[in-house]
Amino acid sequence: MVDVIIIGGGVVGCAVARELSRYSLNIALLEKTDDISNGQSKANTAIIHGGYDAHPGTQKAKFNVLGNKMYDKVCEELDVPHKWNTSLVVSFNPEDHESLVALKEQGIENGVPGLSIIGQDELRKREPNIGSTAYEALLVTNGGIVCPYELTQAFAENAAMNGVNFYREAEVTAIEKVKDGWKVTSKAGTFTAKAVVNCAGLYSDVINNMVSEDKITIVPRRGEYYIVDKKFSDTFHASIFQLPTKMGKGILVTPTVDGTILIGPTAEDIDDKTDTRTTTEGLAKVLKYASLTWEHIPARNYITTFSGLRAHCNKNEFVLGEAPDAPMFFNAAGVESPGLTSSPAIAEYLAEMITDKLGAKKKDNFNPMRKGIPKFREMTDEERAKAISINPDYAKVVCRCETVTEAEIREAIRRPVGARSVDGIKRRTRAGMGRCQAGFCTPRTLEILCEELHISPLEVSKFGGNSKYLESYLFEKGDHEDA
Template structure:
């Protein structure tokens, strides 16, 4: 049995951020993730927006932690070397009768503590976004809106936590939790753990974890959102993240640039009966384009490079469930964390870490180092920087992913780092290899070879995302029967 002070369940952005925050204390901390890698759930498939905080109902956990987390983002991303852009957000009305609603959102945001909100008219809107639909007549301007890479942020938090002593266990689903005499006993796919405190950051499964130990039951309602991604050639078509004013038809579809230069259109919102149905559907994608066209009249469909969907952990309480469960001492929830969960994650992580440290009388970690340097990106280097990189490591001269200009050096480092990549998708999220226009058509074979070499496994054992997602079934050139 592994003896711990704190055990975190769930390796999404909230779990990994909480792990990093706990690393600032003299505590023995570990994290369990049921999937083959961290950031396999809703943290990898969302709109990547740093929300200002105007949208949440005043007085809710969502409102409080959204605004608090937004204020922490610059420092966090600077320390972790994660790309962040304060591109602003716009909530657009397409008819004059929507302007009073914009004013209501402005006042709501101000009640939440959001600074620098204003309603702008058609002329100012057109000046800011020349490519917006002619029907757009006014907008709420949110100066504190931004964009970030959610999976790079999650990985960065995990790496920094691991560098500061937190242990990570993957392929470790929790199968049982019982209260011991002065600890929690947690059974998992990685063995049995004893922990003075347990933190539930299990995302879509946070209700199941909570309901194992508490009579204060919660229920997660999975909600699927479908998206399009457009090629980088449209990187400058929109500058702000453009939301549509909510109507009786729903919140509308977002059109936003990403920090990587692509354009994101979505999400839809569809309640599901199951938690892992990440298919895209013709109906959902058609809806995304139909409503997205209200913002961008002529969406260039020939330049769509991929589609995807993400499942949100919507709670039946319509708010985050945070803190110690009322009838389960030293069991802490971060449950029902849907949007604005990404923005709220540093504030949630800090709150939980401070609360747990206080209850465990933990002292600060004098050796804690909050700085993490990202993998140097060949695509962002000057020619002089590229020459120096190649001189120090010849693998920088070997471009594996042509679309995103990702080199062999970057892929190997992504595997070797703390909480390193173990799958093709893990490489993709850490380096962008396979995220370009050809969607991994060119780079996958070499990526598989590198994973095989670095992990000392057969290429036949390399998976796309763990489990049975093997990419190869046999070797045609082996002696014997050949491919299976």
């Protein structure tokens, strides 16, 4: 029997795993797909929200503000890049002044520091490229940006370093109450555990409803985006929102920590939890609203489009804590935005509750520090020469757009909870995330995956499951040498 099973390897599950790994506990994390960070945590707006948006008194407001304050420490310990670039909520109409004031008051009530309303002059001084009809804005000085998948990997790696066992392709299919705990049936085997934590994102309703009569429903709410080339990285400095609507925070334009610009998202409730298509209508909507903020969006410089599905709960709230009728079953369900921002605080809250109930003691040897994969593209010439002298694979550039070397790709596979697919490498190194969208680097990445994992090219996938690249060999092995 293990002490705790965590279901789901998104940012919340991995943050919970790391928090619990501070204690003398036997912990297993079960993830349905071939990799961590494959759900909401890979496809979102990547903003560390200030906390002005959620209604006062809600869990969303509380954990947003608490989580925001934890980012400096967490990112320093885990070597994750983040930036306090500020957020701006822009209005385009003098009549919206009262709404901006109300948003500011709401933020103050939530405990958000440093909010102010700025007029035309200040707004244009800060953002010279903002649309001509922008009128005034709420300035949110504690707004920031982070790489969501790098944060998730960092939580996972650090948790694994501190003893958490990760099981992938381990979809949980049933949970039953047994004496002293829970029996959890998964595609990677059956486990018994004293406590279970539900961090299953879009499927957190399915997991909760397996054990509790306090049923919840998660509706996938799709958000579609464009990504614009890095050469426009200086166009905007802040994350620029428009006044929010009841469906969400509206369409925004925001820099990313990697230098691209994100435009989106839409907010559309759909039926299918796997439908991550982008649509003509959705993308047209993105451009229509975003062009208020950025009048001349450079259409020839979109790198790609994508969509993410928010886990919108029918309670319109995070469902956190022990289920009322299922002792030692804990939920982090319906964690939609601002869930990325809130994740460190949610993890701390749940870990405290669970360890208290288990009577677990802190370990002496917990190591909070983790180092990211050294990035060749960020090194000085001297650092590059040194890296190559230690590891000649640093001299082999595999992804030309993002300057990612073979050394980085091999390390991404070899790390704890390492990459197993081409997308796994992409999210750990940025190989394939640049202008050519993996047109150049995929064949070599595929070869490296085969070498490192000792698998055949026919087994390499884009993102696990049936997403294989190759169906069969055109020639039998050796034939091509004679041909």
